[in-house]
Amino acid sequence: MFDKLFQAQQKAEEVKKRLDNISVSGEAEGGKIRVISSANKEIKEVSIDADFFQNADKEELEELMVVALNKALAQAENVSQSEMQAVSQDLIGGMGGLGSLFNK
Template sequence: MFGDMMGMMGKLKEAQQKVEATKKRLDTVTLEETSPEGLVQVNITANREVKEIKIDDSLLQDKEQLEDYLVLTVNKAIEKATRVNETELAAVAKEGMPNIPGMDSLFK
């Protein structure tokens, strides 16, 4: 019984280390989102840190339009980064989890 418990604890610790390593790796994964007309481009990491925003000069004349494009494009970039982040972390967590009856449905 205690051997099984120690084995599970070891697997949980290993899974936690893999999750932390994946989080660090996701800092290096850069995603790009561009507005429909290509006037705003946002580069963001898979950990949802905005790295760069490029704005077409034509938007500098209309503050309200620029704000709208920024909000739209940044939100889409965050959604994309969140999907990548959650998919990667869920895969690592599921891979490292010990086989505990009833827990498998939590990671589907």
Template sequence: MFGDLMGMMGKLKEARQKAEETKKRLDGVLLQEEGAEGMLKVEVTANREIREIQIDKELLGDKDALEDYLLLTLNRALKKAEEVHNTEMAAVAREGMPNIPGMDQFMK
């Protein structure tokens, strides 16, 4: 019994370590999104951190339009990042889970 418990604890520790490694790796996964017909570009990491914003000079003259484009483009980029992040972290969680009878029904 204790061998199984120790094995499970070891697997959980390993899963936690893999999750941390995955988070670090996702800092290097860059996603780009464009708005305003390419006049606005944003870059975010898969950990949902904004890395870069490029704004064409034409957009600087219309504050309201620029704000709208920024909101839309950033939200699309962050949604992409969220999807990549969640997919990667779910894979790590599934891989690192100890074999507990009945738990497979919750991992679908």
């Protein structure tokens, strides 16, 4: 049983490392504001089109930054959930007949 817990912990660490290397992005205003994040929800880069920046007011820029950030973080969450779900399925499948104990 402890082997399975240790294996689960190792798998979780592997997923975390993999998520660090997956990039996702969120955009607003047709790509004029772009945010790149890791799938672990760490913001890596923010870019704003120079022309848009010159002509945007502070409030508009702040609102669009929030939109782009939220889109990037939502994508990161989706990727993270997919990766964790795949690992969970592997671990549950690896428990053999243990799952049948609860069906009796």
